[in-house]
Each structure stands twice: as C-alpha cells, then as structure tokens.
Amino acid sequence: GAGVSQSPRYKVAKRGQDVALRCDPISGHVSLFWYQQALGQGPEFLTYFQNEAQLDKSGLPSDRFFAERPEGSVSTLKIQRTQQEDSAVYLCASSLALYIRAGQPQHFGDGTRLSIL
C-alpha cells in the first residue's frame, strides 16, 4: 500500500496477557518509529529502527515492552504481561532517510488502539 499500515486497528486484552502489534512501513523507508499516545496527549517516543538495527529504545517504559524489525521492513511491538496503564494508541511512523530532510518527514499509520481490561 501507499501508506504505513498497522494491525490490528483495535485490540482488547485482559490484564496479564501478552499482545503483539504490527507495523508495515512505506516501502523503501529506512527509518521506523514507534510512539505511544495516551488520550488527550501528544504521541510519546518509544523506539526507533534504522533498517533492522534498533538504534534507540530509550522511550520504552519498561522491560515488558519489546520491539523488533528482523528484516528491516515489518516491525512488531510486543507488550508482555499487560497492565491497565498500557492502554493507549500505539502509532508507527516511517521515513525515507535517517534524518528528517525537506519533504521527507515521518509518515504515520492510523495506530492500534489497545485497551487493557
């Protein structure tokens, strides 16, 4: 497709369950980012990949959060032993280059809305 694709669009899980969220970036985009957006807030950075290398994971809130991009394309964000505070929209973004350049900003997917009961 032409844009960043995320699945599922909605996920409901019971507290303590593991979840996996998928991101399919725009074809050819080198950089991939994950953000967490709580209700009424701006997105907050979680982690960043350049191709298959995870260069920055400083935003991951705990060791229950794990992200991978094994072949430098599709990425998966996994949350283990989910807690209620994990409820949020998880946004994925991709960009063509390592650094944002004119006309090459981060393009976002529609997000996965995660609700933990």
Next chain:
Amino acid sequence: EDKVVQSPLSLVVHEGDTVTLNCSYEVTNFRSLLWYKQEKKAPTFLFMLTSSGIEKKSGRLSSILDKKELFSILNITATQTGDSAVYLCAVEAQETSGSRLTFGEGTQLTVNP
C-alpha cells in the same frame, strides 16, 4: 529533557474566523520543527520548518519559525468545519543515533458552522 508546549490547548471558533496556534520549545541540538493535523486517525504532515523567518504556506494554512525566541505559529485563515482536528507540534533533535520527535500536547480546534 526536550520540551514542547502548545497553546491554547483548546479553541472553538466559527467558520470564516482566522486562528493562530502557538508552539514553544526547548530542545538540545534543534534540527527541525514539524506541524501535524490529527483527525482521530494518523497524524498527517503539514509543514516542516528549519530556518527562522521563512513562511511556509499551503492554501489557507501557513507557518513560521523563530529560532531565536524558540517558537512557531500555525495560522489558518477562513476556517472551515473540515479544519476541526488536533494540531500537533513536534521538534526533531539531532542525535548521534538518529532522530526522534518530541510532541506537544496538541491544540484541539473546533470550527462550528
């Protein structure tokens, strides 16, 4: 710690009004400032600003950056109901390991007919 503050947080206007949204920032190694529009789904890109004093314009929307005073404004003229959305401001900092965006809370704009 990088910080982005947007104001107002919420704004209600009538169709045809002109609005100005504000974004101030504190960031180490500033590289660029971006504006996004979010309508319940993906944030969609509006503008990227890197240089002071150069206005970017797209239709009824325009934006400018002041790197000395560390702020940006987004103007929307002749507002329409379709402009109703959350407008997000984000800054990119240049880091050795790549780049990341720090977002503000957003301004919720409601345009009534």
